[in-house]
Amino acid sequence: xxxTQPALGKYICGMVASLVIALAGGWLILAPFALxxxxxxxxxxxxxxxxFVMGISVAVVGLASFALFFYSLLGALRAAGVLISAPxxxxxxxxxxxxxxxxPQASALSQSDxxxxxxxxxxxxxxxxxxxxQAGSDQKSDQPVDQFVNRSET
Amino acid sequence: MYVRDAMRRLxxxxxxxxxxxxxxxxxxxxxxxxxxxxxxxxHWIASTINNVTVGVIMIAISLLGILGYxxxxxxxxxxxxxxxxxxxxxxxxxxxxx
Numbered sequence: 001x002x003x004t005q006p007a008l009g010k011y012i013c014g015m016v017a018s019l020v021i022a023l024a025g026g027w028l029i030l031a032p033f034a035l036x037x038x039x040x041x042x043x044x045x046x047x048x049x050x051x052f053v054m055g056i057s058v059a060v061v062g063l064a065s066f067a068l069f070f071y072s073l074l075g076a077l078r079a080a081g082v083l084i085s086a087p088x089x090x091x092x093x094x095x096x097x098x099x100x101x102x103x104p105q106a107s108a109l110s111q112s113d114x115x116x117x118x119x120x121x122x123x124x125x126x127x128x129x130x131x132x133x134q135a136g137s138d139q140k141s142d143q144p145v146d147q148f149v150n151r152s153e154t
Numbered sequence: 155m156y157v158r159d160a161m162r163r164l165x166x167x168x169x170x171x172x173x174x175x176x177x178x179x180x181x182x183x184x185x186x187x188x189x190x191x192x193x194x195x196x197h198w199i200a201s202t203i204n205n206v207t208v209g210v211i212m213i214a215i216s217l218l219g220i221l222g223y224x225x226x227x228x229x230x231x232x233x234x235x236x237x238x239x240x241x242x243x244x245x246x247x248x249x250x251x252x
Contacts, residue, residue: 003189006180007229007230009188009222009225009226010166010177010222010223010230011197011223012224013218013219013222013226014166014169014172014219014222014223016219017172017215017216017218017219017222018168018172020211020215020220021175021212021215021216021219024208024211024212024215024234027208028182031201031208032193032201035201035204036200037200037201042218045191046191047185047186047191047201047205048166050185050189051201051204051205054178054185057178058175058178058212061171061174061175062175065168065172065175067169067179068167068168068171068237069166069168070209072166072168085206105156114196116156117201130243132237132240133237134238135245136233136236140230152210
């Protein structure tokens with residue numbers, strides 16, 4: 001059975017760009033000392049101050065951008081069903097069952113048939129949607145609809 | 155889909171931050187000349203070369219990030235719309251007998 005692939009390229013693109021820029025910010029912090037244009041023991045020159053402040057800002061903002069893209073990626077993975085969020089513990093509420101009413105057996109049988117038919121229809125529709133998402137727009141096939149109609153007729 | 159909804163999907167909050175970093179790259183590139191730490195008429199000093207290089211890299215990477223995100227999101231949007239249209243067309247051509 002084929003499954004849908006979540007579109008993750010845009011998030012990865014943003015994450016890579018943000019990470020590279022954050023690393024550039026780190027280099028800006030180190031550059032005045034690594035390249036030697038800040039004399040040791042002297043007051044910081046205006047270029048050193050500018051590079052240091054810009055480096056810290058760029059690193060922090062770049063990491064924030066990375067976090068935003070990362071959380072968007074997690075959201076997309078959750079929406080695609082790849083990741084499952086942890087279920088929250090819910091308090092047990094006692095359920096009061098109503099007294100069982102005596103239903104006719106014929107009604108129960110027809111309800112069971114209806115449930116089965118609806119379940120078949122839902123499964124066929126889900127398979128059809130998955131197949132279409134995978135195949136893309138340019139591949140048209142008549143089979144899923146035929147199956148859908150056949151199953152609904154049965 | 156309205157234009158506003160499409161733009162919301164094409165431009166993420168992270169893209170706005172990348173645009174801020176694009177502006178920071180522009181400032182880094184011009185800062186040696188704006189702050190007059192680069193002597194006029196001489197070869198570029200080490201800090202000027204460093205700032206211009208890092209600034210240009212930041213400009214290029216942030217633009218690539220913004221445009222890449224927009225292109226990928228646009229591709230997803232087009233695929234989604236085409237898939238929806240194909241399903242609707244198929245439903246019209248062969249309606250299911252109830």
